Amino acid sequence: MSFLELQNITKIYPNGTKAVNETSLNIDNGEFVVFVGPSGCGKSTLLRMIAGLEDITNGEISLDGNVINNIDPSERDVAMVFQNYALYPHMSVFNNMAYGLKNRGISKEEINNKVNDVAKLLEIDQLLTRKPSMLSGGQRQRVAMGRAIVRNPKIFLFDEPLSNLDAKLRNQMRLEIKRLQRQMGVTSIFVTHDQTEAMTLGDRIVVINNGVVEQVGTPKEIYSKPNTKFVAEFIGSPQMNLFNCKIENGIAHIADMRINLNNSANIDDASLGIRPDDILISDNGQHTCVANLVEYLGSDMIIYSKIGDQEFSCKLSSKINLNAGDTFKFDISNTLVHLFDNTNGSRV
Amino acid sequence: MTKYISSTINHFILSIGLLIMVVPIWIIFASSTHSSLFINTNGLQFFLGDNFIDNYSRVLFKQSGFFNEITALKMFLNSFVMATGIATLSVITSLMTAYGLVYFKVKYATFIFWLIFITLLVPLELRIMPSYIVMSKLNLVNTFAGLILPISASAIATFFFRQFYKSIPDELLEAAKLDGTNSWSFFIDFLIPLSKTMIAAVFIFMFVFGYNQYLWPLIMTTSEQYWTVVMGLKTMYGSISDRFAFVIMSMIPPVIIIIFLQKLFIQGIFQNK
Numbered sequence: 275m276s277f278l279e280l281q282n283i284t285k286i287y288p289n290g291t292k293a294v295n296e297t298s299l300n301i302d303n304g305e306f307v308v309f310v311g312p313s314g315c316g317k318s319t320l321l322r323m324i325a326g327l328e329d330i331t332n333g334e335i336s337l338d339g340n341v342i343n344n345i346d347p348s349e350r351d352v353a354m355v356f357q358n359y360a361l362y363p364h365m366s367v368f369n370n371m372a373y374g375l376k377n378r379g380i381s382k383e384e385i386n387n388k389v390n391d392v393a394k395l396l397e398i399d400q401l402l403t404r405k406p407s408m409l410s411g412g413q414r415q416r417v418a419m420g421r422a423i424v425r426n427p428k429i430f431l432f433d434e435p436l437s438n439l440d441a442k443l444r445n446q447m448r449l450e451i452k453r454l455q456r457q458m459g460v461t462s463i464f465v466t467h468d469q470t471e472a473m474t475l476g477d478r479i480v481v482i483n484n485g486v487v488e489q490v491g492t493p494k495e496i497y498s499k500p501n502t503k504f505v506a507e508f509i510g511s512p513q514m515n516l517f518n519c520k521i522e523n524g525i526a527h528i529a530d531m532r533i534n535l536n537n538s539a540n541i542d543d544a545s546l547g548i549r550p551d552d553i554l555i556s557d558n559g560q561h562t563c564v565a566n567l568v569e570y571l572g573s574d575m576i577i578y579s580k581i582g583d584q585e586f587s588c589k590l591s592s593k594i595n596l597n598a599g600d601t602f603k604f605d606i607s608n609t610l611v612h613l614f615d616n617t618n619g620s621r622v
Numbered sequence: 623m624t625k626y627i628s629s630t631i632n633h634f635i636l637s638i639g640l641l642i643m644v645v646p647i648w649i650i651f652a653s654s655t656h657s658s659l660f661i662n663t664n665g666l667q668f669f670l671g672d673n674f675i676d677n678y679s680r681v682l683f684k685q686s687g688f689f690n691e692i693t694a695l696k697m698f699l700n701s702f703v704m705a706t707g708i709a710t711l712s713v714i715t716s717l718m719t720a721y722g723l724v725y726f727k728v729k730y731a732t733f734i735f736w737l738i739f740i741t742l743l744v745p746l747e748l749r750i751m752p753s754y755i756v757m758s759k760l761n762l763v764n765t766f767a768g769l770i771l772p773i774s775a776s777a778i779a780t781f782f783f784r785q786f787y788k789s790i791p792d793e794l795l796e797a798a799k800l801d802g803t804n805s806w807s808f809f810i811d812f813l814i815p816l817s818k819t820m821i822a823a824v825f826i827f828m829f830v831f832g833y834n835q836y837l838w839p840l841i842m843t844t845s846e847q848y849w850t851v852v853m854g855l856k857t858m859y860g861s862i863s864d865r866f867a868f869v870i871m872s873m874i875p876p877v878i879i880i881i882f883l884q885k886l887f888i889q890g891i892f893q894n895k
Contacts (some may be wrong), residue, residue: 327796348802360793364815373811374801421801 275339276300277461278324278429283333285319285485293319295485296333304459306452308476310466312508316485317465321431324463325354338428348377353422354431358438359414361406367393367417368402371424378425392424395454412443419451423458430455430462436471448474469509473497481505499612503619506547506612512576515553515586516545518616529582531561536608539622547612550576553588559603568598577602647873654678654866661862673863681867686858691846694854694868701833701851702875704769708832709825711774716824717817719775720783721809725795735784741777746838754841764845773831773838779824786820787813822886830876851875 278301285294293316301307309317322328324335326347335342342350353374362370368389375385393399396416406414415435422430432451436444452475455462464475472479473493481488481496481504489501500506506514519526521541526533528546567578575592578585579602588604596602613622649666656671682695719738723731746753753772754763762768790813798808814821836852843849849857851872858868880887 325796325800327799347796347799348804352800354797354800356793356797358791358793360791360797362794362798362812364812364818373798377802377807421797425801 277303277305277338279334279336280320280324281334281336283320283323283335284331285316285323285328286331293485294323297482297485297487298333299480299487299490301461301463303461306455306462306464306475306477307480308464308466308472308478309480309482310469310472310508311482313467315482317467317482318433319485320482321354321433321463321465324429325352325431326350351425351427352429352431353425353427354433355418355422355435357434359406359418359435361414361417361421363406366403366405367398367409367420370406370417371421374421374425388424389420392420395423396420411439412447415439415443415447419454423454426460428461430460432462432464434466435464436466437468444471451475469511473509479509481508483508499621500547501621503545503547503614503616506614510549512550512587512589514547514549514612516547516614517581517584517586519544519546521546521613528584531581533606533611534608535611535613539613541613541615541622543616544622545614545616547614548586548606548610550587550589552607552610553586553590554605554607555588555590555594555602556605557603559605561605562601562603564601565596565598568596647870650866651870654863654870656863658861658863677863677867678871681860681864681871684860684864686854686860692849692854694851694858694871696847697849697851697854698871698875700766700848703766704835704839704850705829705832705875707766707770708773708835709828711770712776712779712828713821713824715775716779716783717814717821718809719780720787721813723780723784724787725805725808735780738777738780746773750837750841753838757842764843764848766848768842769835769839769848770832773835776824776828779828782820782824783817786817790816819886819889822883822889826880826883826887829879833876 278299280297280299283294283297284292286292295316297320309320311317319328323330324337326342326345330343337350337352362373365373371389371392372385375388380388389402390399393402396419398413398416398420401409401413401417406417409417415438418435435451436447439447448471451464464471466472466475476493478490479493479496480490483504489496489505491499496505496509500509500514503516507516517526517528519528521527521535521539521544524535524537524539526535526544526546533546561581563579563581565577565579569576569578570592573592574589575594575596577588577590577596579588580586590596614620615622649668652670653661653667654677655674656667657673657677660671661667683693685691685693722728723735728734757763757768757772760768762771794812795808798812803811834852835850836856839848839850839853843853855868855872858865860868
């Protein structure tokens, strides 16, 4: 039995919107799981149902062997870090962190020790007497984490906690969250719409779309073998190229280009996906295209081009000398392509 | 240079406003320190006289009223009890009503709120007969409870607190829930400290409102023992300087309250922590 089990969880809001649909998921103790998906896909709702902040329309959630569907949020022993931190504005940093402990009837001395230890861990021990309004965004973020950590909960829930920070601070906090989670070994669920965050943080990633889990797997699995067209498009930057094509006897027809897939598939309406960095550019490539636009990114560059009327991009080292308007030759290896059936979006 | 000129003009206008408000009060104060005889013969005075202590102590301790049963000091006490009672009770009732309306899943909460709000159209003066009958049936005529209770629920204060609670982000409640608060401790540990400035503002408004009541205490009290300052102002029959002295003193309690709560009061009105 897993540490946290979601069984056929469904959430329907009173106005009839189905936010989460028949979702089942098992999470092991100590695991760091990331829910990722576009905004409005139901990932936050799922997290809030685990926290107990939303009612569950259907299904069962059990934590550490106990069904927690009808248990009050305060008794679930979960801690949550909110997107806008939700610090208590009228309390000092110390009291923000101590409040949950006080409510649990822990002695003053113990509260003092715990808060001070966690404050040191997060390097906010200089700020304990300040009010949240006197803190910077990064410091508030730390306090919010401290408030969660100090309670030593069974699960940490993070609801897009990094989205209000600037890019540099976000990277730094991301690393720190990862480090702290490793250090403490507490089961964590992290919700984000940012696929870079998802890839770097998670032991496992849960890709959610329209209230349905599209794929669950390690970052590597998700990246190298996306189960559906949605996952293929959503994970990876720049986005995977998807060509609408017709496959006859294992040969994909994209406009006037032919790619031998080395199988015997026959699909009328398929998508052939290839990651921009899997397109091999070489002087003796089989296919030829014109570079319409070249984006220089420092070590890499991205070339935008077209096959027929379908746009695609390739990513390559910027050491290669190629300018907009030049023609280039490339190969698409059939071991690197991903095939999806357009009728249901699933992988072939 | 233009900055200097505009600031001079601003200060000039402000000074005129200040003078318009302060000079009449000063004239009454200055006149109240002269003997009645002197004022009657020489008119209102702009400069201080030397009867300050005489006049004020006489007014404070003189038995007055129709039956000479009450002193000005007792009137101040009555007014203070009444105004504090009204202010305190309105703050408590409106805080709790707003809490109930905003944070509990009350059916038709908005409708109930508008019902409360509509009572603004029915001020005490309009319902004075039924209110009096209720109070007299409860045997509360000539008591402080009778003076205070009918005006101790304020729709406007409920409105202020409701709007304020609605502006508090939901995440705060959710974070508090995960931290183990219940409905009572959320009210005590969060809403009350967060609405501190609002409470001060409402308290001042309601204190002044209570202090200024005239018609209600006039009807509710038959014993001079319960006379308030505002009633005294109307019925204070004395020499002209005594009346001036009483007018000046009657302004002091609200001013004291405002001075003490001023900082919170201003923050409460502008509510931008």
